[in-house]
Amino acid sequence: MTKFIPIIIFTIMLPIFFVGLSRNKSELPSPLIGKTIPSFSLPSLLDPSITIDQKSINGKFVLFNVWATWCVGCREEHEFLMDLSQRKEITIIGLNWRDNRADALNWLVNLGNPYEISIEDKLGRTAIDWGVYGAPETFLINSNGIIIHKHLGPLSEEDWNGDFKPLIMAKQR
């Protein structure tokens, strides 16, 4: 009977590929959408003596971006984030995830810092509370501190105009 195990495992894996092929690009639902942001308390990346918690996010629309220097996708979206922060369309908060402090600071100095607030999550605990699968991930948080959208992978102008902006417009109207 044990000899059937390999073929059983393979049979289980196949449908994943098949489903993946037939399905179109769709959103991955996050249980956090529509909920208040999880509470946290973490040091600031720029100055570890300052502690930042969820209260600093309240009161306005905020883009919460999870990134790390080891992540290629983050490098890809960085230019767009810089652009976005210079246009001053929204406040961007960065969560530096499971990274080396010195590397992260170098990154911000050399490539520019799009974040109004930078948080350091060295052990990745907060990222788990937020349900982060990997970097980069971006959350849109409204003025009541509720997560209204989550984006997986590098953020682009197209995603911003197509997915984020309409949500912000709708709320402001």
Place this chain on the structure above:
Amino acid sequence: MIPEIGQFALIIALCLTFCLGCFAFLGAHKDNPEYMALVSPLTHAQFIFVVVAFFCLAYSFLVDDFSVLYVASNSHSELPTLFKFSAVWGAHEGSLLLWILILTIWMVLVANFSKALPRPFISRVLGVLGVLNFGFLLFTLMTSNPFERIYPAPFNGSDLNPLLQDIGLAIHPPILYMGYVGFAVAYAFAVAVMLSGKLDQRWARWTRPWTTAAWLFLTIGIALGSWWAYYELGWGGWWFWDPVENASFMPWLIGTALIHSLAVTEKRGLFKSWTLLLAISAFSLSLLGTFLVRSGILISVHAFATDPARGIFILMLLCIVIGGALVLYALRAPSIDESVGFNALSRETFLLLNNVLLVIAATLILLGTLFPLVLEVFNGSKISIGPPWFELAMIVPMIPLILLISLGMNTFWVEQSTHDLRRKLQIPFVLSILLGLIIPFYFYGKVTLLLAVGSISAIWIMLSSILPLIKKCQSSSGRKSLNRSIFGMTLAHFGLGCFVFGVTIVSAFNIESDQRLSPGESIFVAGYQYQLRDLKNIKGPNYEAVEAEIDIYKDGNFLTQLRPQKRTYRVQKSPMTEAGIVAGWNRDLFVALGEDLGDGSWSIRIQYKPMIRWIWFGCFIMAMGGLIAITDKRYRRTKSLT
């Protein structure tokens, strides 16, 4: 005209592989010598037609025939000639053709070097490979034809991806594919033996050299890829845990397990069904690697949407090749291994542990690779779960593995007395602890726990891998029994020791510094002075670049000048970093240009990388060990086999 000849040659090759499959299986089944006599000529014939097709495509590249769609999308008239040739395998269609070419090369080798094996068996092996090649040829012709014409022909091509315009990446795919496809031979041997049902120790002896040959190419291929990433990506890292790298690393781990389990099957007749399963898995992972990851099927959902037929075809192929073999395994693998016992302390035990740990490592990587891929298929975005996870998943099975290697190599088959083993390993063990602590402390002034574990086990492997050789040389009967297998084993494990040492030292003492420099300024990093002399705009054949001249001084003496570049390729407009590197056996100095900061100054990344060459040097030694092992006399003894 030439592209049409190429396409026609592929169609003929397709027909030939079909005939090959029919005659091979019918001949073996009915024991018909006339049918089986056709197998070898058919193998050679399909090889010749694939070679013709391959060179027709290469010719189209060399003469800039942009009326061929594949040439137009992957070449440009200004592309240097060498890269015009390597552009043949620069994208999906051409790499598929390269894959097929290499499969036929292996088939011809099997046909020529296995003349002494039983006729029905070798017919089945070539039959399996022929059917496999039939599947891939059909796939190429139906969904990925590299010879497709485009009308009207564009005036010029859209150029080869600049990342691929490099000598390292030009030779990397053929060697890597030699490894990937090489496991098809072990796979075919496994399927053939399950069909005929007679798995004995001779089977393991026939399979071993082919497996080791595939493994050694894969080893060199992976090392080349890592070396390329190091100097071309501009980050100074040598391994990034991205899906493409993982795809080559998984079959390597399983292939390594297979080599060791084949040794047990050959010498002791044990682990038979396990060996079969590993042989199937090694090739399955190679397939998964090349077709789900490398050709971009799972990476980019968009490429897929343009041609859904391609993906469905690949899945059907995977289904037949992997699923078919696993069903055969479930039905025909020997159910109970013969009851040859072995002691708890014996080489068998250690090799079993080796296998378990290698399979665990490969499984963890598979999970880490597939998880984001699956997510991406659902969601269409690129995310990475990151090196921290993979590093942890690697360290857990690898540390016990490298500690056990030394014990396994110095243990006898069947039974080993504890006392004897302890006496043999006492001195090397103490010596490696001392050296493992002293060397990092003396040269780099620091020892931490993980570093100590790494350097001690590296020296432990190096010392104890030489022991069996020394032991044999001490007695005259031992000297007589010295063979290339033992030399190969010693060398391969010694190479692994070098590799582990390099990895340990470079990850502990790597110094990295991002600096802002204007011409004339200089800075110190790790005892070396770097002075930015000048910045120049230069012109390459198909790119423009900013080149920095950086002088390096050590203790006030001029050492050398480095010229890192930041290139912009004219056609594709993508920027590329060409790092400047001073290589040395004990350290590399690495300088890469970052961004133009506007006021005439540039951000420059400077890195000091101690012992990094040992990583690739170690891999090379490992591969050489494999090469020596496959030239062992007992694989060439032909008469006594039948």
